[in-house]
Amino acid sequence: MKAIVHIGLKPGVLDPQGRAIARSLNDLGFDSVKGARQGKVIELDLNGEDRTQAEADVTAMCEKLLANLVIESYRIDIED
C-alpha cells in the first residue's frame, strides 16, 4: 500500500523559499508569476492491507515526525 503525504506551510506563514522561486522566475522573464509557495511530498511504501489502519498510522507519523504542526499542515492520500 502507498501513502502520499502532502506537507505545506500554513497560510500566513512566511515562505522565503517560495518567494525566492517567484523572484527568480520573474527575473527569467516569466512575468505572469505573481507568487509561489513550496511544500513537500513524502511517498511511503507500507506493509499491510488495512486502509483504516494505514491512515491512522500515517496520521501518527505526521504528528510525531513528518510535519511541524506549529507552522505546517498536512494531507494524506492512501493508494492501494
Place this chain on the structure above:
Amino acid sequence: MKAIVHIGLKPGVLDPQGRAIARSLNDLGFDSVKGARQGKVIELDLNGEDRTQAEADVTAMCEKLLANLVIESYRIDIED
C-alpha cells in the same frame, strides 16, 4: 489561475532524504514503513486566463529553473 508543479526524483535515483525518513519512522516504531521517497510541490499563482498558455509557460519554468531534468521528473496540474 494556479499551477501545481510536482517534482520528484526519477526512479532509480538514490534518495538519501527519503531513506532517512524511512529509517527514522522505523526507529520510532512504525514497522509497517518499507520505504519513503521525498519530493517537492511548488504552487504558482499566475496572471492570465489562458490555460494552454499557462501550461506552456509552466513547462518552460520547469525546464529552465524548477526541475533538474537529469535526476528529477515533474508533473503539472493547472487549476482555475
